[in-house]
Amino acid sequence: MQIETALLVGVMFAAATYLILHRSFVKILFGFVVLSNAANLLVLSMSGSPEGRSAPVVVDGVVAMVDPLPQALILTAIVIGFGATAYLILLLYRLFLDQGTTNAAELYSQPQERRES
Amino acid sequence: MNWTIAPILFPLLTALLALLWGRNSATRRGLVAFSALGQLAVSLWLVKLTVDEPALVMGLGAWFPRVGIVLVVDLLSAVMLSLSSIVALAVLLFGFAETPVRREHPLRLPLVQFLVMGINLSFCTGDLFNLFVAFEIMLIASYALLTLEADDWDVRQAYPYVAVNMVASALFISACGLAYGLFGTLNFADIALRAPALSGDPRLQALALLLLAVFGVKAGIFPLYYWLPNSYPTLPMPLAALYSGMLTKVGVYVLLRVFGTVLPHDLHFAHGLLAWLAGLTMVLAVIGAISRNFIRGILSFHILSQIGFMVLAIGFFTPLSFAAAIFYITHHIVVKSSLFLICGTAICLNRTDDLDRMGNLWQRVPWLGVLFLCQALSLAGLPPLSGFWGKYLILVVGLEGKHYLLVAAAIVASILTLVSMLKIWNAAFWNETTAVPVLVEDRRWVAMTGVVAVLTLLSLGIGFGAEPVFRIARVAADRALDQAGYVNAVFAHHGKGAPLPVP
Numbered sequence: 250m251q252i253e254t255a256l257l258v259g260v261m262f263a264a265a266t267y268l269i270l271h272r273s274f275v276k277i278l279f280g281f282v283v284l285s286n287a288a289n290l291l292v293l294s295m296s297g298s299p300e301g302r303s304a305p306v307v308v309d310g311v312v313a314m315v316d317p318l319p320q321a322l323i324l325t326a327i328v329i330g331f332g333a334t335a336y337l338i339l340l341l342y343r344l345f346l347d348q349g350t351t352n353a354a355e356l357y358s359q360p361q362e363r364r365e366s
Numbered sequence: 367m368n369w370t371i372a373p374i375l376f377p378l379l380t381a382l383l384a385l386l387w388g389r390n391s392a393t394r395r396g397l398v399a400f401s402a403l404g405q406l407a408v409s410l411w412l413v414k415l416t417v418d419e420p421a422l423v424m425g426l427g428a429w430f431p432r433v434g435i436v437l438v439v440d441l442l443s444a445v446m447l448s449l450s451s452i453v454a455l456a457v458l459l460f461g462f463a464e465t466p467v468r469r470e471h472p473l474r475l476p477l478v479q480f481l482v483m484g485i486n487l488s489f490c491t492g493d494l495f496n497l498f499v500a501f502e503i504m505l506i507a508s509y510a511l512l513t514l515e516a517d518d519w520d521v522r523q524a525y526p527y528v529a530v531n532m533v534a535s536a537l538f539i540s541a542c543g544l545a546y547g548l549f550g551t552l553n554f555a556d557i558a559l560r561a562p563a564l565s566g567d568p569r570l571q572a573l574a575l576l577l578l579a580v581f582g583v584k585a586g587i588f589p590l591y592y593w594l595p596n597s598y599p600t601l602p603m604p605l606a607a608l609y610s611g612m613l614t615k616v617g618v619y620v621l622l623r624v625f626g627t628v629l630p631h632d633l634h635f636a637h638g639l640l641a642w643l644a645g646l647t648m649v650l651a652v653i654g655a656i657s658r659n660f661i662r663g664i665l666s667f668h669i670l671s672q673i674g675f676m677v678l679a680i681g682f683f684t685p686l687s688f689a690a691a692i693f694y695i696t697h698h699i700v701v702k703s704s705l706f707l708i709c710g711t712a713i714c715l716n717r718t719d720d721l722d723r724m725g726n727l728w729q730r731v732p733w734l735g736v737l738f739l740c741q742a743l744s745l746a747g748l749p750p751l752s753g754f755w756g757k758y759l760i761l762v763v764g765l766e767g768k769h770y771l772l773v774a775a776a777i778v779a780s781i782l783t784l785v786s787m788l789k790i791w792n793a794a795f796w797n798e799t800t801a802v803p804v805l806v807e808d809r810r811w812v813a814m815t816g817v818v819a820v821l822t823l824l825s826l827g828i829g830f831g832a833e834p835v836f837r838i839a840r841v842a843a844d845r846a847l848d849q850a851g852y853v854n855a856v857f858a859h860h861g862k863g864a865p866l867p868v869p
Contacts, residue, residue: 269529269533281529288537288539288543291539292540292546322542322546325495329506330535333506336509340525341525344522344525348518348522
């Protein structure tokens, strides 16, 4: 279980990196979504393997429980990631409206000189 | 009463009030300025308290430190809080002088308050995940401010800033998770208590390097600084001063805190890496500064070059070098913000900051020239100004540790800093081209120069009163490095929830 999760996290980080380095805004956007999910999954996996453990509800004669703290952590992280992604969507949309392109390479191909104010 | 949470509550409540108020008015401005003053008073009070006491602790929700989140203010935090309050107050007043009430964007004041709240929370927190939340508050407010009044050219510069910082956030949350997996806790004091048992464990090394990368992005260390020098110049000047003064310094503060207080002190590889990256940052960034031909661009690159000095001091990793880093941060925040504000005043007078089209400032407004000279020479490190003492201490530590190459890099960077400051001086102040108008009839510059003058007096005070300032920095450094003292102070705090046994 742990090995599979570790592999999945690795694949997700790799896929996110690949997507973010693309030119298309939509792929970049999905790259960031995958990236934040990969990070969340990594945190989640830190509660250890759930096999043979009960949900974190305390009853008499406590048995091994799943550590609930990482789940609380990613709950916060998901909300924050949601806010940041919403901002990113608007930023990319604004870039599209201003520049009339959804191609990042085209956007930054013009020289980076400061325009005349 | 426990004042630990006040530096977070002040900006939070002000931001909410200002949001509900909605419309710009002189009263709203007065309220925000009043709150900034209150925040400054509280921060100075915290400095006074923490000089005598190792650390002030507050368990949020009155939980026991190991169970809940804690806020910890020690002398280092209190000094940083005071600096952030001073800068926040100065940029607010400067903004009021620069923009008339009816032309100011109604969201600017609330967003600045949220930004300050994020900054203050990252200085106060005693918990790694809470630090992540503080960073996110700060970053999201900074994204919003970056694009709030931006035109299409500015928005294009905002994307790299947002992208790089979002990747850094993902890495930070991963680092939090890994730290939890490794230590079973995210509380700074608890990590400090448990980490020595893992001494020499490669996982601990890997975590330290991951944290180094995350905070390196925030601070702007060499391979990770690409996002900064193009995005900061697009900000309105008072905001650029706030960003340049505080945001990267939060990264430096966290490096001090995490490597000094939280992680064990035997991570020599990470410390050496920090020092070498800092050396590269200093030199490469100052070369970048010389290449630019507008004041904001030059100053933005200088932030990075100066970050190099602070991180170099952290990398040397001795009590004296930590004190030097804290002294340097104190000096740098005041000087850098006031240089950006001087640049804002110059833009107001010349209507541009393109060095080819500026001039006549020395002839028409000599006082601004005097202020610029003080701060620019202080940045370059000429005695007896404040920058000299910081650099002197760092070089002394470097020579004691026989890091001759890094010391040479620091000296080269200082000389090149002086060169680029002279570039601004020659083009903007001494250049007497008759074609360049200086709009002294636009009276806004008087109040703007007044704000800068107060900051300049403060930085002169740091230079001439270097000894008491350094004494405070020394105490702050010793406390930051004293892990046992920190742990005792935090766990002496009582609260709900039975103490869990250490596994």
